[in-house]
Amino acid sequence: MTIHDRTRPILVGVDGSASAIAATRWAAAEAARHKMPLHIVNVYTWPVSGYPEALIAGHDLLASMKNASAVILDEARTAAESAAPEVAVSVTSHGGDTVAYLRSLSKKSSLLVVGSRGLGGFSGLLLGSVAVGIAAHTECPVIVVRGEPNEGPVVVGVDGSPVSEAAIAFAFEEASALGADLVAVHAWHDSPLVDVFEKGYASLYLDTAAVDAEELLAQRLAGWQEKHPDVSVTRVAPRGRAAKVLMDYAQGARLLVIGSRGRGGFTGLTLGSTSQALIHHAPCPVAVLRSPEDH
Known part of the structure; x- marks a missing residue:
């Protein structure tokens, strides 16, 4: 079996940052090259502080987070379809732990693609223990999209x-x-x-x-x-x-x-x-x- 298993999608984690959109375009082009589907995921995490219950109700905050996640996924889907219109794209919004969820999805993915810096649910994704956890324990290769597109080797x-x-x-x-x-x-x-x-x-x-x-x-x-x-x-x-x-x-x-x-x-x-x-x-x-x- 090759590294690029065409029965499994390429997984890309997005958070609304410019880096995540660049990663999405890269992942879409990769999916097109290998004739594979693309699965775009946004994970939103319930904040542990900063939202006093007196100011905002829990269900309103949750609804807001879900809406924001939908907007992020729509933007990412648009970027993917623009970069590779022939690729089948699916999206998932999930509330929970970012690393744990990506690791679970990696078991059925060909690649996991992330940006080099992020915000929201992916804040600090490549700046500490989160990156180590993903790179060390995912069930598929991890691609960190950095820099500008090059034509070298x-x-x-x-x-x-x-x-x-x-x-x-x-x-x-x-x-x-x-x-x-x-x-x-x-x-x-x-x-x-x-x-x-x-x-x-x-x-x-x-x-x-x-x-x-x-x-x-x-x-x-x-x-x-x-x-x-x-x-x-x-x-x-x-x-x-x-x-x-x-x-x-x-x-x-x-x-x-x-x-x-x-x-x-x-x-x-x-x-x-x-x-x-x-x-x-x-x-x-x-x-x-x-x-x-x-x-």
């Missing part, structure tokens, strides 16, 4: 872990669907101690590490080119910090694909500084893949 981070294999598979499918080139990046050894001792044994170590990195990259990509002969692949194994290296190669990219967690240069990708940097600052959309073993 798809970039994938490779580190040799099982989740890296899922990222490679997804990246090849995306590159093929987009008619884009693929750049596979393996960042290796970023220890500051080696910078101090780049002579003698350290120099020999660096030479060996560089060769090992190139061999690992070649091994992990073996067979994928045969499966996707239409995709032109460039392999790069630079020395440097994973976040910095990937950020550099993501300049002008159509999509950056990373694993939710890995080893080596990508250890703790979802929960550590590398993933946070990429989700917050990457100049293009970011796809976060989990290993099939984690599902």
Whole structure:
């Protein structure tokens, strides 16, 4: 089975923000490329404070929230139909916990697409524990739509872990669907101690590490080119910090694909500084893949 299961819709979470509308357009175009339906969801959450009962009745507030949700969904549907009129679009308004509901829907979705910043029910969605919860526990890949549309390659981070294999598979499918080139990046050894001792044994170590990195990259990509002969692949194994290296190669990219967690240069990708940097600052959309073993 491919990553893009056409029996499952692409799910996009919206909250009325400009970022969410951009994510909706991206998701609609993705659905059109893969001939899949699009499901747009808005989750409204009952406020815990700020609405004194003396000033506003509970049922009036609930009705207001439902109406606001309907307006948000209408705007998103219009954006989706404008971007990809051939795509079947459905919408859902739901009251409750944003993360829990999106996670439940992800079990029957092909992708979950969200904007890079939001408001309302998605306030802070990618600014803390909510993002970690979504990226770490959803049952499908998560796409964080960032930056302006680009015409460059798809970039994938490779580190040799099982989740890296899922990222490679997804990246090849995306590159093929987009008619884009693929750049596979393996960042290796970023220890500051080696910078101090780049002579003698350290120099020999660096030479060996560089060769090992190139061999690992070649091994992990073996067979994928045969499966996707239409995709032109460039392999790069630079020395440097994973976040910095990937950020550099993501300049002008159509999509950056990373694993939710890995080893080596990508250890703790979802929960550590590398993933946070990429989700917050990457100049293009970011796809976060989990290993099939984690599902």
